[in-house]
Amino acid sequence: xxxxxxxxxxxxxxxxxxxxxxxxxxxxxxxxxxxxxxxxxxxxxxxxxxxxxxxxxxxxxxxxxxxxxxxxxxxxxxxxxxxxxxxxxxxxxxxxxxxxxxxxxxxxxxxxxxxxxxxxxxxxxxxxxxxxxxxxxxxxxxxxxxxxxxxxxxxxxxxxxxxxxxxxxxxxxxxxxxxxxxxxxxxxxxxxxxxxxxxxxxxxxxxxxxxxxxxxxxxxxxxxxxxxxxxxxxxxxxxxxxxxxxxxxxxxxxxxxxxxxxxxxxxxxxxxxxxxxxxxxxxxxxxxxxxxxxxxxxxxxxxxxxxxxxxxxxxxxxxxxxxxxxxxxxxxxxx
Numbered sequence: 001x002x003x004x005x006x007x008x009x010x011x012x013x014x015x016x017x018x019x020x021x022x023x024x025x026x027x028x029x030x031x032x033x034x035x036x037x038x039x040x041x042x043x044x045x046x047x048x049x050x051x052x053x054x055x056x057x058x059x060x061x062x063x064x065x066x067x068x069x070x071x072x073x074x075x076x077x078x079x080x081x082x083x084x085x086x087x088x089x090x091x092x093x094x095x096x097x098x099x100x101x102x103x104x105x106x107x108x109x110x111x112x113x114x115x116x117x118x119x120x121x122x123x124x125x126x127x128x129x130x131x132x133x134x135x136x137x138x139x140x141x142x143x144x145x146x147x148x149x150x151x152x153x154x155x156x157x158x159x160x161x162x163x164x165x166x167x168x169x170x171x172x173x174x175x176x177x178x179x180x181x182x183x184x185x186x187x188x189x190x191x192x193x194x195x196x197x198x199x200x201x202x203x204x205x206x207x208x209x210x211x212x213x214x215x216x217x218x219x220x221x222x223x224x225x226x227x228x229x230x231x232x233x234x235x236x237x238x239x240x241x242x243x244x245x246x247x248x249x250x251x252x253x254x255x256x257x258x259x260x261x262x263x264x265x266x267x268x269x270x271x272x273x274x275x276x277x278x279x280x281x282x283x284x285x286x287x288x289x290x291x292x293x294x295x296x297x298x299x300x301x302x303x304x305x306x307x308x309x310x311x312x313x314x315x316x317x318x319x320x321x322x323x324x325x326x327x328x329x330x331x332x333x334x335x
Contacts, residue, residue: 004048011050012039016057023061029070030061032134037150044213045184059296060182067293073131074276075291077121083270084261085116086125093258094137094265095155096237101145102188103137103152106239106258110161110194114171124291126175130183132269151188155229157241159194163316173306174295181296189232190218193225193242202312209305 016035019027031038039053042060046052064070077083091108098104114122133152141149179186192199207215221228224242235243240257256263261270 005043008043008048008050008053009036009039012043012053015050015054022065023058026061026064026070029064030134032139034148034150037148041150041185045180047213056181056184063182063294063296067291069127069131069293071280072124072127072291073135073273074280075124075128076270076273076277077125080261080270082117082121083125086121087259087261087266089113089116090122090125091157091259092126092129093239093260093263095239095258096233097141097144098153098233098237100232101141101147101149103133103141103149104233104237104239105133105152105154106157106241107154108157108159108241108259109172110158110196112168114168119171119174120292122171123174123178123293123295127178127291127293128273129269130179130186132272133186134183136272151186153189153191153232154187155191155193155225155239155242157194157239158192158196158199159241161196161198163198163313169306169310169313177296178293180299187217191225191229192218192220193229194223195220198313198316201316202309205308205312206305209301209308211301 013035016027016039027035027038038057042053042057043050046056077086089112091106091112093106095104095106138149138152192203195203203220210218219228226238226242229238229242258265260266
């Protein structure tokens with residue numbers, strides 16, 4: 001397998017050497033000086049099929065050009081109150097680093113409402129976080145731990161997930177399509193915590209549809225998952241909703257939760273984007289208005305998964321009064 005992998009990388013590299021401007025420059029923004037790592041990510045995403053991986057990467061580079069992704073970190077979301085509203089309703093943040101040096105991101109899936117701004121603003125914020133991770137956070141982690149770090153860990157908090165999540169599926173599927181097709185293999189492991197019955201029911205029907213490679217990345221933990229997570233990260237890096245048994249998404253009064261606009265990570269990110277904007281356009285105030293990014297079409301596997309989740313949620317909705325018991329947290333075996 002090793003020899004076959006090396007041959008695939010060699011073939012893919014030869015194809016990418018034929019790039020001309022402006023694709024060549026946008027590819028440099030993607031690989032950040034490590035083209036081999038990027039080629040391997042796209043090859044893994046397409047089961048080491050060189051033609052399919054090449055098409056996927058070329059589609060992604062063209063998507064970046066068409067939507068001006070290379071300059072997204074110079075397009076702040078203003079005014080700051082709007083950005084604060086987005087942070088209050090798209091719950092995501094950086095909590096620290098694993099023992100191996102990977103950045104640890106927390107995502108409040110169940111309590112994200114996506115109801116204070118347009119889809120365009122939420123998508124812009126998400127892409128900015130991806131680009132900031134790749135251009136600032138991962139290089140910083142590599143320097144801090146004195147080794148190349150290309151992936152992160154994600155802790156997905158399902159607290160508050162309800163049948164009405166059907167209304168959030170469109171936004172979540174949009175984010176997933178952007179990530180899967182343009183930022184593949186950037187997450188090493190997804191840890192699912194605080195999972196209610198509604199997640200368990202959906203997971204049961206979705207899991208058989210996933211590729212084996214994807215299944216291995218997803219670990220469903222019992223409750224807030226503190227003990228399991230402490231095997232891969234220190235207590236200081238635990239998301240706030242994992243630090244106390246039964247804590248849900250609550251945090252202690254003396255800490256700013258990682259989702260907040262006031263958290264150091266979000267302050268650093270927002271100030272970075274504003275500084276980038278000022279360095280590129282020194283005349284006049286910062287421009288308001290969202291980016292209108294074209295959302296890639298999900299592949300067939302992802303479309304099937306989304307359809308299955310919607311179907312299962314609809315089935316659960318029709319379950320009668322007994323479904324009210326389903327939101328009590330339960331113990332879920334790992335995948």
